[in-house]
Amino acid sequence: MIKIGIIVGSTRPGRKGEAIAKWVYEIAKKRDDAKFEIVDIATFNLPLLDEPMPPMFEEYTKPHTLKWSKKINEFDGFIFVVPEYNHSISGALKNAIDFLYQEWNNKAAGIVGYGAAGGASAAESLRMILAELQIADVRNQVRISLHTDFINFETFKPAPHQENSVKGMLNQVVTWSNALKTVRN
Template sequence: MSIPKIGIIISSTRTTRVGEQAATYVASIAKKRTDLSFEIIDLRDYPMPFFDEVASNAYVPSTNPIAQKWQKKVAEFDGFIFITAEYNNSITAALKNALDYAYPEWNRKAAAYFSYGSAGGARAVQHLRDICVELQMAPVRQAVLVQGNDFFQIINGQKQIKDLGYLENLVEQMIDQLSWWTLALKTARERT
């Protein structure tokens, strides 16, 4: 079996986003592992229009060429770490749109979450978990949430995510859970 491949998805496309910094931080911890390989995926590289297909690609192939490119990219991975901001108690519109543009490509793969926001992105993570279940993914329990004073110092440029020393152990625990589920699901997918 090949080493499972994990996509680290930056869900915000805003100019002032924290997501790129968070993804780089998570990747710096993840690259120490030998049981998984990792790649950062930036939704800015997939500027899909709002979903406007006849149906989900579970039933009808997508016609949009960027959506087709996105689906091929998602299909490359065995699991995902979603780097998600919380906008108005939920995930970003860009992430919801990207999730909607693929279906079989997400199926039977593990998902983990690194979030940030005034409440740590907890509400966004809960919504994202529900969406992932509908996409037949397996959400892991351990999520990493950057909240409160730490979050405000980051968005105000007073700190960077890498300055929060307590996060590394939390990210490692999250990736441990993601690794177990990714391997279990990859093994099962390859049997069928």
């Protein structure tokens, strides 16, 4: 059975991504065609990229990189829960992605963006990065608005239609993850 990592793409205090990732996980775990796991980049304590060799060579020298590599290698696909910071993704997520290369290759990804405009610009920025890493991002994405999916910008309370958005995205990620597993094998 394929395994999908739900990546919390922020390390910021007071971040909204953790609550969103848990909500996505609760929807996802009802499926019987994949296993899902939340991966919080904050728990890996990755410094600014500090490996001497480019990641495509997989010559890691730091324990934190080895731990991160092992975790990402476990997955056949990903759901990126990504905040929009200044029309792009968080620096913490970009840094975490940049630590690795081959661990990402030929896998599928879905995007759950959040921000004032539903994280649309962050999602588009992330798509360019994913393309370089040979990650097939699916078309369906989830756009969580700080205005309509939160009470007073604090308490996460997604609009009823959002669950269907997640289900549509998950359908595509699971299908593509299964297909790309044959490419990696």
